Amino acid sequence: KAGVTQTPRYLIKTRGQQVTLSCSPISGHRSVSWYQQTPGQGLQFLFEYFSETQRNKGNFPGRFSGRQFSNSRSEMNVSTLELGDSALYLCASSPGRVQETQYFGPGTRLLVL
Amino acid sequence: GDSVTQMEGPVTLSEEAFLTINCTYTATGYPSLFWYVQYPGEGLQLLLKATKADDKGSNKGFEATYRKETTSFHLEKGSVQVSDSAVYFCALSYNDMRFGAGTRLTVKP
Numbered sequence: 001k002a003g004v005t006q007t008p009r010y011l012i013k014t015r016g017q018q019v020t021l022s023c024s025p026i027s028g029h030r031s032v033s034w035y036q037q038t039p040g041q042g043l044q045f046l047f048e049y050f051s052e053t054q055r056n057k058g059n060f061p062g063r064f065s066g067r068q069f070s071n072s073r074s075e076m077n078v079s080t081l082e083l084g085d086s087a088l089y090l091c092a093s094s095p096g097r098v099q100e101t102q103y104f105g106p107g108t109r110l111l112v113l
Numbered sequence: 114g115d116s117v118t119q120m121e122g123p124v125t126l127s128e129e130a131f132l133t134i135n136c137t138y139t140a141t142g143y144p145s146l147f148w149y150v151q152y153p154g155e156g157l158q159l160l161l162k163a164t165k166a167d168d169k170g171s172n173k174g175f176e177a178t179y180r181k182e183t184t185s186f187h188l189e190k191g192s193v194q195v196s197d198s199a200v201y202f203c204a205l206s207y208n209d210m211r212f213g214a215g216t217r218l219t220v221k222p
Contacts, residue, residue, distance in 0.1 A: 004156075033210065043202065043212040056209045090156055092210075101147070102210060104156035 004105035012111045018079040021108045025093030032074040037088040086112045115140045119203045119213035134188040136203035144207035146186040151200045
């Protein structure tokens with residue numbers, strides 16, 4: 001099976017812009033989670049989608065949003081970018097139950113200038 | 114809330130040395146426990162997992178045992194290799210997945 005894919009892999013934006021990141025889960029997986037990884041804060045949970053519904057949400061401002069499509073592909077959007085949004089954004093998929101293993105994509109590295 | 118605390122490192126070992134990375138957790142229920150590994154420039158890969166007390170997860174010479182009485186899931190390997198150099202994350206999953214801060218391991222030849 002193909003693994004989790006994320007596009008784009010690298011992105012440079014300027015403050016105030018918005019960005020959309022895409023994640024394609026492993027075939028058959030219905031849950032997609034997003035994480036932000038930074039050197040200072042480590043891995044932080046953003047949100048999780050299951051069957052097109054947000055099932056869990058981390059402690060991030062409303063500028064961070066996401067959605068999931070009927071084919072389980074997911075997108076994450078960040079509006080009004082700030083310098084502190086520079087990070088590696090990781091997507092992970094799992095078959096469905098919360099406690100199941102998550103399989104991670106390679107990440108999208110976002111740099112905000 | 115649920116949380117994971119792991120030895121932050123960095124840890125530097127010589128090849129063939131014994132490795133232990135400590136991980137303890139706090140959880141209200143009975144979570145599944147995981148170790149993930151991240152190589153430079155890549156996402157996280159599952160290393161091993163355990164889903165209930167006294168379960169032992171193992172993979173590629175790494176082992177960890179789910180200890181409910183000490184709320185721990187320490188990672189061990191008897192003889193590390195240079196190729197094991199990476200960042201290791203302990204994680205728990207109950208209502209959602211929580212990660213430790215990560216431990217950077219460097220193995221020198």
